[in-house]
Amino acid sequence: METITLLWTASVVGAGALYWFFWVMGAAEVQGKRAVDLKMGSISNDNVEDKYNQYWSFFRRPKETKSDSVPAFVDTFYNLVTDIYEWGWGQSFHFSPHVPGRSHRDATRLHEERVADLIGARPGHRILDAGCGVGGPMRAIAAKSGSNVVGITINEYQVGRARAHNRKAGLDSLCDVVCGNFLQMPFEDASFDGAYSIEATCHAPKLDDVYGEIFRVLKPGALYASYEWVTTELYKGDVDQEHVEIIQGIERGDALPGLRAYHEIAETAKRVGFEVVDEKDLAKAPAGPWWSRLKMGKVAYWRNHVLVTVLTMLKIAPKGVVEVHEMLYETAGHLTRGGETGIFTRCI
Numbered sequence: 001m002e003t004i005t006l007l008w009t010a011s012v013v014g015a016g017a018l019y020w021f022f023w024v025m026g027a028a029e030v031q032g033k034r035a036v037d038l039k040m041g042s043i044s045n046d047n048v049e050d051k052y053n054q055y056w057s058f059f060r061r062p063k064e065t066k067s068d069s070v071p072a073f074v075d076t077f078y079n080l081v082t083d084i085y086e087w088g089w090g091q092s093f094h095f096s097p098h099v100p101g102r103s104h105r106d107a108t109r110l111h112e113e114r115v116a117d118l119i120g121a122r123p124g125h126r127i128l129d130a131g132c133g134v135g136g137p138m139r140a141i142a143a144k145s146g147s148n149v150v151g152i153t154i155n156e157y158q159v160g161r162a163r164a165h166n167r168k169a170g171l172d173s174l175c176d177v178v179c180g181n182f183l184q185m186p187f188e189d190a191s192f193d194g195a196y197s198i199e200a201t202c203h204a205p206k207l208d209d210v211y212g213e214i215f216r217v218l219k220p221g222a223l224y225a226s227y228e229w230v231t232t233e234l235y236k237g238d239v240d241q242e243h244v245e246i247i248q249g250i251e252r253g254d255a256l257p258g259l260r261a262y263h264e265i266a267e268t269a270k271r272v273g274f275e276v277v278d279e280k281d282l283a284k285a286p287a288g289p290w291w292s293r294l295k296m297g298k299v300a301y302w303r304n305h306v307l308v309t310v311l312t313m314l315k316i317a318p319k320g321v322v323e324v325h326e327m328l329y330e331t332a333g334h335l336t337r338g339g340e341t342g343i344f345t346r347c348i
């Protein structure tokens with residue numbers, strides 16, 4: 001009798017612990033994805049490992065990537081990482097300056113709403129989001145400004161996720177999402193009243209191409225704001241091997257065909273026809289460090305590693321997820337070092 005009671009108690013406690021570990025702790029972000037729901041975008045379970053290996057060999061030497069193939073490999077990258085990003089970061093795939101006393105969620109929203117102010121978005125406007133992810137920024141900007149936002153992403157899986165989130169947030173009448181390449185957009189000339197891109201155009205092999213397309217679809221006089229990833233004047237790739245490793249680590253783990261230098265952004269914008277009204281390094285004071293959120297996540301990363309390993313062993317998550325997760329963990333280290341050394345920043 002006692003043994004039965006003991007076994008019964010042990011199994012109830014065990015089941016409770018498993019439930020807590022996978023479902024309660026598994027929801028890394030409030031309202032986020034759960035570990036048991038991790039898919040690898042539109043890649044079938046049997047192909048995840050192969051796709052990851054193909055991605056990895058393509059981006060091993062980022063500056064040598066073939067321009068024409070970049071969008072296809074960026075698409076593969078987002079098939080591999082979209083669910084992990086949503087699970088561990090939320091619906092906005094970008095960094096935000098740390099705001100003392102405010103949560104990450106608030107800081108993210110403030111950073112997104114700033115875009116609506118910068119481009120003067122208002123009700124009746126049609127605004128372009130070039131590289132929209134699963135639409136965190138588009139929902140914040142549409143809700144704040146009342147404008148209609150049209151997002152474009154190269155990744156079909158993200159289109160489905162973004163549309164589902166838009167419906168759930170009751171914003172589907174203001175937010176629309178299309179699958180396409182921002183280097184050749186399926187939009188008429190002069191058909192938008194404003195545009196923005198948040199940490200997305202860094203995926204373009206040539207910045208001229210995507211800026212040129214955005215300029216084409218904007219009405220004359222309309223405003224465009226872009227949050228960019230760049231190296232700073234402190235980056236000394238010709239003499240400092242550690243600098244090279246950090247920057248290549250960022251490029252490899254984020255599907256970037258080569259980071260640009262800070263000064264190239266405004267130069268390119270002018271070259272394609274824009275007038276540059278303002279530019280800023282988003283890491284400079286009074287902005288708090290954008291990489292602090294990455295540093296604080298160490299315990300969560302370990303828990304996530306255990307979760308993906310166990311789920312792969314149980315065949316709930318596809319083979320290859322552990323490798324993708326490890327790649328992201330390493331990338332987080334390179335991004336943190338890039339921020340701390342000041343050789344890498346985000347600018348507008």
Ligand SMILES: C=C(CC[C@@H](C)[C@H]1CC[C@H]2C3=CC[C@H]4[C@H](C)[C@@H](O)CC[C@]4(C)[C@H]3CC[C@]12C)C(C)C
Nearest residue numbers: 084085088089093094199254301304328329331332
């Ligand atoms: C703009 C881009 C993406 C920026 C960030 C949203 C992502 C960059 C690195 C990602 C992450 C790193 C570590 C992951 C962690 C190991 C895992 O357990 C949970 C998810 C991470 C925190 C993940 C989340 C998104 C990033 C911070 C690029 C692609 C241009």
Ligand SMILES: C[S@@+](CC[C@H](N)C(=O)[O-])C[C@H]1O[C@@H](n2cnc3c(N)ncnc32)[C@H](O)[C@@H]1O
Nearest residue numbers: 092093094131132133153154181182198200203
């Ligand atoms: C880091 S995510 C940022 C997403 C979104 N701006 C956000 O902040 O949540 C980069 C986005 O750019 C998109 N992207 C990259 N290259 C693209 C291309 N050639 N055409 C369209 N979208 C692209 C990706 O699919 C992804 O949605």
